[in-house]
Amino acid sequence: xxxxxxxxRMLVKDVMSSPAITIRxxxxxxxxxxxxxxxxxxxxxxxTAGEKPIGIITERDIVxxxxxxxxxxxxxxxxxxxxxxxxxxxxxxTLSEAARRMSNLNIRRLGVIYKGALIGIISSKxxxxxxxxxxxxxxxxxxxxxxELEEVENPPSAxxxxxxxxxxxxxxxxxxxxxxxxxxxxxxxxxxxxQP
Numbered sequence: 001x002x003x004x005x006x007x008x009r010m011l012v013k014d015v016m017s018s019p020a021i022t023i024r025x026x027x028x029x030x031x032x033x034x035x036x037x038x039x040x041x042x043x044x045x046x047x048t049a050g051e052k053p054i055g056i057i058t059e060r061d062i063v064x065x066x067x068x069x070x071x072x073x074x075x076x077x078x079x080x081x082x083x084x085x086x087x088x089x090x091x092x093x094t095l096s097e098a099a100r101r102m103s104n105l106n107i108r109r110l111g112v113i114y115k116g117a118l119i120g121i122i123s124s125k126x127x128x129x130x131x132x133x134x135x136x137x138x139x140x141x142x143x144x145x146x147x148e149l150e151e152v153e154n155p156p157s158a159x160x161x162x163x164x165x166x167x168x169x170x171x172x173x174x175x176x177x178x179x180x181x182x183x184x185x186x187x188x189x190x191x192x193x194x195q196p
Contacts, residue, residue, distance in 0.1 A: 012098050013091035015130050016112045018120030020045045023078050025054060029066055030073035032057055043109055045118060046082040053111055053118045055082030088113040089122065095134075099127050 023032050023044045032044055036059065046055040057078055065081040066073055088111040089098055098110060102124055112120040156170045161180040168180035174187065 010095045010130060010134060011091065012089055012093050012095065012110075012112055012122050013120075015095065015126045016091065016120035016122040017126065018112070020111065020118055020121040022047045022051075022053070022118070023057070024049060025077065025079035025082070027078050028074050029057075029062060029076050029078065029081065032078055033062060033073060043121070043123075044078070045086060045111055045121065046078045046084075047118070051118075053086045053088070053113070055079075055084035055086050056109060056111070057082050058109070086111045090114065091119060095127050095130070098122055099124070 021035060021039050021041055021044055023035060023046055025046050025048060035044055036042065043056055043058040045053050046057055047053050055078075061081050061083060062073070065071075066076060087101070087105060087107060089101060091112050091114050101110065102108060108124045110122050111118055112122055156172050157178070158167075158169045159171050159178060160166065161168050161171060161183055162177040163179050163183040166180060170181050171178040172184060173179075174184060179187065
C-alpha cells in the first residue's frame with residue numbers, strides 16, 4: 001500500500017472540523033443557540049475566559065436542561081448546562097480509536113487537543129462520512145494482496161497465450177487459462193467495467 005501513496009490508517013486530523021466554535025462559560029444560553037444557528041452546528045465547546053476548554057453544550061442539552069424545564073435561555077449560562085469535563089483526543093490518533101472512545105463513553109463528539117490547545121472537534125458523523133472511502137481502501141488493499149499472492153503461487157512461464165495465441169515469456173495461469181500480460185490486463189479492465 002505504501003508504494004501507492006495511501007496511508008494505511010486514517011487519523012483524527014484527516015476528518016475533524018476545525019476550528020471548533022466556542023462559547024465562554026459565563027455567556028447565556030440564548031447566545032449559545034444563536035451561535036449554533038449562525039454556524040449551522042449542533043454543539044459548542046465551552047471555555048474559560050482564558051480559552052481553556054472545559055465542557056461541551058449540545059442541542060440536546062439545551063432541549064433537556066433548559067426548554068424542557070421551562071427555564072428562560074437568557075437567565076442561564078453555558079456553565080450551568082454544559083457537560084464536563086470535555087472528553088478529548090489527539091489529532092494523531094486513529095479514527096478507530098476515536099470511534100472506540102465515543103462508543104465506550106456513549107458520546108458522539110470529542111474535542112481535538114494539540115499541545116494543550118483546542119484545534120477542532122470530531123463527531124461520529126464525521127467518521128461515518130468517510131466510512132465508504134475506508135471500505136474501498138480495505139477492498140483495494142485486499143485485491144492487491146490477493147494479486148501479489150497469486151503471482152507468488154503462479155510464477156510466470158513461457159509458451160503460447162491461451163487467449164490470443166501469441167508467444168510470451170510471461171504466461172500466468174488465470175482462471176485455468178495461461179495468459180500473456182496484455183490479455184491479463186484486458187481481462188482486469190473488463191472485470192472493472194462490469195463491477196457495480
